[in-house]
Amino acid sequence: xxxxxxxxxxxxxxxxxxxxxxxxxxxxxxxxxxxxxxxxxxxxxxxxxxxxxxxxxxxxxxxxxxxxxxxxxxxxxxxxxxxxxxxxxxxxxxxxxxxxxxxxxxxxxxxxxxxxxxxxxxxxxxxxxxxxxxxxxxxxxxxxxxxxxxxxxxxxxxxxxxxxxxxxxxxxxxxxxxxxxxxxxxxxxxxxxxxxxxxxxxxxxxxxxxxxxxxxxxxxxxxxxxxxxxxxxxxxxxxxxxxxxxxxxxxxxxxxxxxxxxxxxxxxxxxxxxxxxxxxxxxxxxxxxxxxxxxxxxxxxxxxxxxxxxxxxxxxxxxxxxxxxxxxxxxxxxxxxxxxxxxxxxxxxxxxxxxxxxxxxxxxxxxxxxxxxxxxxxxxxxxxxxxxxxxxxxxxxxxxxxxxxxxxxxxxxxxxxxxxxxxxxxxxxxxxxxxxxxxxxxxxxxxxxxxxxxxxxxxxxxxxxxxxxxxxxxxxxxxxxxxxxxxxxxxxxxxxxxxxxxxx
Amino acid sequence: xxxxxxxxxxxxxxxxxxxxxxxxxxxxxxxxxxxxxxxxxxxxxxxxxxxxxxxxxxxxxxxxxxxxxxxxxxxxxxxxxxxxxxxxxxxxxxxxxxxxxxxxxxxxxxxxxxxxxxxxxxxxxx
Numbered sequence: 001x002x003x004x005x006x007x008x009x010x011x012x013x014x015x016x017x018x019x020x021x022x023x024x025x026x027x028x029x030x031x032x033x034x035x036x037x038x039x040x041x042x043x044x045x046x047x048x049x050x051x052x053x054x055x056x057x058x059x060x061x062x063x064x065x066x067x068x069x070x071x072x073x074x075x076x077x078x079x080x081x082x083x084x085x086x087x088x089x090x091x092x093x094x095x096x097x098x099x100x101x102x103x104x105x106x107x108x109x110x111x112x113x114x115x116x117x118x119x120x121x122x123x124x125x126x127x128x129x130x131x132x133x134x135x136x137x138x139x140x141x142x143x144x145x146x147x148x149x150x151x152x153x154x155x156x157x158x159x160x161x162x163x164x165x166x167x168x169x170x171x172x173x174x175x176x177x178x179x180x181x182x183x184x185x186x187x188x189x190x191x192x193x194x195x196x197x198x199x200x201x202x203x204x205x206x207x208x209x210x211x212x213x214x215x216x217x218x219x220x221x222x223x224x225x226x227x228x229x230x231x232x233x234x235x236x237x238x239x240x241x242x243x244x245x246x247x248x249x250x251x252x253x254x255x256x257x258x259x260x261x262x263x264x265x266x267x268x269x270x271x272x273x274x275x276x277x278x279x280x281x282x283x284x285x286x287x288x289x290x291x292x293x294x295x296x297x298x299x300x301x302x303x304x305x306x307x308x309x310x311x312x313x314x315x316x317x318x319x320x321x322x323x324x325x326x327x328x329x330x331x332x333x334x335x336x337x338x339x340x341x342x343x344x345x346x347x348x349x350x351x352x353x354x355x356x357x358x359x360x361x362x363x364x365x366x367x368x369x370x371x372x373x374x375x376x377x378x379x380x381x382x383x384x385x386x387x388x389x390x391x392x393x394x395x396x397x398x399x400x401x402x403x404x405x406x407x408x409x410x411x412x413x414x415x416x417x418x419x420x421x422x423x424x425x426x427x428x429x430x431x432x433x434x435x436x437x438x439x440x441x442x443x444x445x446x447x448x449x450x451x452x453x454x455x456x457x458x459x460x461x462x463x464x465x466x467x468x469x470x471x472x473x474x475x476x477x478x479x480x481x482x483x484x485x486x487x488x489x490x491x492x493x494x495x496x497x498x499x500x501x502x503x504x
Numbered sequence: 505x506x507x508x509x510x511x512x513x514x515x516x517x518x519x520x521x522x523x524x525x526x527x528x529x530x531x532x533x534x535x536x537x538x539x540x541x542x543x544x545x546x547x548x549x550x551x552x553x554x555x556x557x558x559x560x561x562x563x564x565x566x567x568x569x570x571x572x573x574x575x576x577x578x579x580x581x582x583x584x585x586x587x588x589x590x591x592x593x594x595x596x597x598x599x600x601x602x603x604x605x606x607x608x609x610x611x612x613x614x615x616x617x618x619x620x621x622x623x624x625x626x627x628x629x630x
Contacts (some may be wrong), residue, residue: 142592146599158610162623165603173529176545187556
């Protein structure tokens with residue numbers, strides 16, 4: 001047994017230990033520790049990715065050496081490793097880039113608690129990514145929900161508490177449905193581990209009369225996850241939740257937490273229920289339709305937003321729609337495109353969420369578009385970062401967003417179902433145009449300032465302290481990765497296809 | 505149909521409880537009642553698990569009189585799952601109660617719509 005086999009479990013266990021550890025450290029030590037730890041995490045997940053790519057197979061780590069139907073398992077293939085690596089990188093970048101605002105938004109005595117929450121969040125993300133057991137997935141889903149609520153309310157203003165309560169209520173509904181569905185699936189199949197569950201569901205699904213029961217169980221789970229990740233029509237909580245949190249939290253919640261839920265759904269579709277069984281149910285079609293609606297409605301809502309963070313949050317709703325549309329296409333290429341979109345969106349959205357407060361900072365601490373006019377001139381660095389994010393969101397070539405849209409287009413054309421092709425291409429077109437309208441409008445607003453306003457607006461220079469270097473570094477990393485995804489998309493899509501192959 | 509429901513009355517009751525809890529969580533305006541709804545919902549799931557896990561005539565999985573044959577005992581996993589579920593539910597309830605207290609201290613009401621209206625009047629846009 002190679003030492004790398006232990007890494008997936010170590011990422012979970014070390015994160016769980018880091019949580020309480022940060023509680024005992026001072027604010028600054030907790031921050032330094034978290035950044036150091038996240039870097040180690042990047043290294044470990046990178047090792048697992050390299051190892052699985054080199055050996056070409058996935059490995060299963062049995063806890064306590066209890067074999068398959070009894071023990072709990074962790075499984076690492078290159079897809080899991082890729083997603084875990086993404087989570088680690090984005091976490092590291094968001095923490096580094098947003099630290100300035102963490103200091104500003106959170107009471108000094110509570111900053112270490114914030115970092116301990118972030119470490120617990122990391123543990124939950126890692127566990128959801130690696131686990132091979134549906135019930136373990138549920139437990140860490142709940143932990144993720146609680147911790148995300150925690151990182152929301154650390155910024156103590158009334159609105160964040162209200163946003164957190166609404167977020168929690170929806171999430172609790174989602175978790176309740178997820179649990180119900182886990183129980184039903186356990187009831188039908190007699191297993192909680194994903195692989196034995198799939199084998200036994202395969203057997204059950206041979207009898208056509210059992211399909212309604214299975215689609216009911218999986219359907220409840222899908223709705224639960226859809227609520228939690230903010231698919232249309234459950235997206236209305238997003239702007240308050242993402243937009244009012246401290247920037248690090250906003251970035252982590254929008255780009256990682258919702259993606260972790262979707263990745264769990266992926267695993268359940270592929271590994272626990274089996275994609276052949278899923279194709280016999282109407283679930284994929286429903287996801288397809290809702291995804292398309294989400295793409296359009298999310299973008300229209302973003303168009304009407306009056307505040308930059310609300311706009312970015314609504315655009316998240318649209319991007320989640322893309323992911324579900326990819327799942328709904330139902331072919332392997334569709335799934336691969338959806339995973340690519342997860343990567344592209346996580347890298348882009350975290351950059352946008354940590355950048356917008358820097359723009360606000362030089363505009364009298366207001367996120368309203370009116371105040372932001374000309375802010376990119378006052379803080380050129382943030383302006384450039386925002387431009388990168390915005391161009392990627394619109395889907396300009398050389399950025400990740402373009403490759404993601406291209407992959408969706410290819411997937412649906414290769415899928416060969418005519419009406420689906422038409423619908424997807426039309427929706428991609430409309431959504432891209434809408435994206436372009438609101439992001440380019442924002443770019444114009446932040447780069448140019450009408451002379452009449454220039455005299456009255458509250459100008460201030462960007463605060464230059466140590467954390468600014470962190471922002472520069474993190475922003476550069478996110479930009480480079482974004483462009484890597486855009487320019488060398490085949491490298492990543494190759495890894496995704498190999499990972500999907502290992503999934504079975 | 506009716507006979508099926510009567511035969512599986514435990515499951516039917518569990519699903520009805522789940523429905524009651526879910527709708528309360530979704531539609532009730534009062535935060536405390538929402539929480540009660542959530543607990544009812546979770547209880548429904550636990551009832552479902554417990555009733556599925558029980559087989560009439562078999563015993564709890566503790567070896568008695570040296571009988572090691574598995575067919576004499578019920579499956580212990582559902583009970584374990586119920587326990588885990590209860591722990592999760594308790595911690596979620598605790599967090600939600602803490603949030604409720606915080607909101608009540610700030611707005612002096614438990615009505616979520618009312619709180620929403622009150623919060624609109626505050627200016628704290630960054």
